[in-house]
Amino acid sequence: MSSASVQIIQAVMLLLFAPLAAGFISTCKARLQNRRGAGVLQPWRNLRKLFKKEVVMAHHASWVFRFTPYIVFTATLMAASVVPALLVDTPLSLTADVIALVALLALARFFLALAGMDIGTAFGGMGASREMTFSALAEPAMLMSIFVLSLSAHSTNLTTMITHTLNSPFALHPSLAFAMVAMVMIAVAENGRIPIDNPTTHLELTMIHEAMILEYSGRHLALLEWAAMVKLLLFSTLIVDLFMPWGMTAQADLTGVAIALGLWMVKVAGLLFVLAVFETSMAKLRLFEVPEYLSGAFVISFLGLLSYYMLEVGA
């Protein structure tokens, strides 16, 4: 197997498994709430249904509204194909480092917010305003937590950062613990999960992501929903990559990739299960408590940075 083929397998895998991951979370939540649930495949069925349906657009929707689903989908997919999941050194991982990865997701969000404002409903503007506000607070926290790892690896390339973690002896670094807590908090916020936003609600006055895509229908909506699922899986993979990359393969041989695939699925499933438990046991935050949550994440990641300088640099 060449590394290019593993790269393609990886990207297609993230794309195809993303609805399954979403289905997995909702099934876990259903079981935790003593329900049977609709099954792991339900998001796939929803997508198929949406792809078949006709698109209806408002009279004065501009080309921004029409092209946004494609831009959001491709930017998210591009970001997903940059993140190594199985092989440490994939050809595309050099294309964009972590900072560029965050920027690609920001590009998707920028257009999503614009599309929310294009129709001119109060809901769209509300969603756009809130999404951009909260992500503006989340982004520095996310970069800070990544910087903690970048500083010890002397790199912002994901491949180099993963290799650094794999090659250094296992030790409990306080800075990494802080960074991971912050990163998980940000991942929850960025993906619009409880306690920040509830992905299963429509027409709540506190909704964020749903408010922006309220006007979309048919294949446009399917692309946006799919992109959101890919983003969730992308963040899970990123957390796995940065904080527990053990098991990822350096060579593109069949056994190595198979083992890496198995371990990746176990690790991601574990993360998603934890998310389901949290979502079941927690209520949504009030809207104006979200900034406190996000600044909490920022402070935690900054503590990680300080503890890196004070405790670990000399050692």
Added chain:
Amino acid sequence: MNTAIILALASCSMALVAALAPLFLRQPVAQRTGLSLLLAASGLLAMIAGICGLILGGDALILPLGLPWMPMHVRLDALGSFFCLVIGSLLLPVAIYSQGYLRDETRLTSLAIFMPLFVLGMLGVVLSDDAFTFMLFWELMSVSSYFLVTFKHENLENRKAGFIYLLMAHMAGLLILGSFAVLYAAAGSFEFSAMRDATISPFWASAAFLLAGFGFGTKAGVVPLHGWLPEAHPVAPSNVSALMSGIMLKVAIFGFIRVCWDLMGTGDFQWWWGALVLAAGSSSAITGVLMALQQHDLKRLLAYHSIENIGIILIGLGLSMLLAHFGHPMLAALGLVAALYHTINHALFKGLLFMGAGAVLHSTGTRDMESMGGLIHRMPWTAALFLVACLSISALPPFNGFVSEWLTFQTALMAPQMGGALLTAIVPFSAAMLALAGALAATCFVKVFGVVFLGHARSEVAASAHEVDNWMKVGMAIPAVFCLLLGLLPVLFIPLVDRVPQLLLHASLADSIHAHGWLWLTPIDVAHSSYSAPIVLIGMLVLGGLAFWLLHPKGRTIRRSVMWSCGNPHVNARMQYNATSFSQPLRRIFAGIYRPEEELRIERSRHKLLADSVHYAVHVGDMAVQYLYQPIGKLTLYVAKLLQHEHQRGIHAYLAYTFITILFLLAVYI
């Protein structure tokens, strides 16, 4: 004499000819065409001179002008060439744009005289090689731009803004003069070559640094010295605002680099200089963007964004100063390249944004975002080009703003340990502030584009807006293309910028930049970090095209219907989110910084539960104006009042004043 400096002088003389042209051209049409043509030629020449100077190297020259014992020294080195390029690359499109923008203007004479003089001043500052020439052109730049700010002097607002601008520009000029005085005392000559060779004690070096920092900082709009900027930029004609924000602020950055890096040299740097510049940069970046978010005057909002971007440039410069002081010339070179790259990027996208704002103003007659909306349908070209600038300034790939912010991030992250732990921790903290500023800028430009161009028209003028003419479209298209090219092919452009650190730091990024071909941007080496904008763009085009091709039903049009309105048939344009409501969450989150003055009035005449009308007003003032400028102004007035009666004495008293002054001066100088 080599080609580059001849071209640069030709560019200056073209600007001079343009300034003299109104003597012969009296018709507005002729004045407008002459102005645009000559300035475009001047811009093109400056651009070519800059590129030639960077590739071939420049030359020094003594012009037989000026005072008899002090001829003008001009010199085009790498630093000057780079800023020549910055000036030219925005001047050319702005000149083309002016041809369309000034079409309806009947009294053009003052603009046609002072705009070329303003350009001449900026070019002269960049070319000057002695303190006297520098100050002469600097003052020419400041004074002529005052007349441009007060072009529409019949409005009280414009005269007020002009006064504040003139006052602060002269305060800045005085501080810069002080800085040169310190350097003159050490060198014994006004020539820059003598200042370079002179040794200066650490105390006087710091004095010169502080004077230059505050002087150039005032001109560049560093917080809290920015008070003039949000007043002057909105009231100037939009083509002038584009030049003022795009280039004039950069000339101040040029002056700062010239004095600190070149005339004093990296050997004189002290650690707190870099820390101070870094702190000033971070605070400007955050304050600028936070204030911008609360504006609803389009041009005022853009003015605050200039403060933010100057902050980003200063973050790069501050990092470079720190790294140079602690002996890492390679990384210092990276920081300097990042700052310079952002300098040209900001000139391009901010020029484009001001031109776009001018197009909207030209078409609707208002700068108030609350009465715009839906302009994308009536001004499709302006909207698309404005969107390019929005994406660039929000640091989104694959445009140019992202490249320079990425380079700044890399400098901050690659910085090794310096000094104490606290100093080392400031560096990544400033990177986090940069991230916050970038994300808030994206928020702000979603607001700008969303409120101005998307949604429904909020007023009659917005509903009847029209697209601008071809001159203005071309003027806006040129910087948009540059924004994309500088974002896609940084590897081809950085070797040009790299000449500046070669001159100032004797360090070059050329080896690491060229190591992996034109496709990959690798500032240090490939294991540290890499970014390839062309692959990102091609990947997105292929994937997006594929998705569109697979999903789009052939031969069928999309069904259009009314928008979904919760079943309420009476939806109007006022129900949309506007600029004030969009920034409401941030106003609430950062209430401690903004201290908004809110006023809510609900009239209930029929029943206590039935509101007849609701009136809401909010005002966010600038803290610096409130807590710094106004107390100083009040103090000045108070002192003036105390001294008032001294003015009303007879002629004897005035003779006594003169006598005492002469005695004092004699006592000091002899």
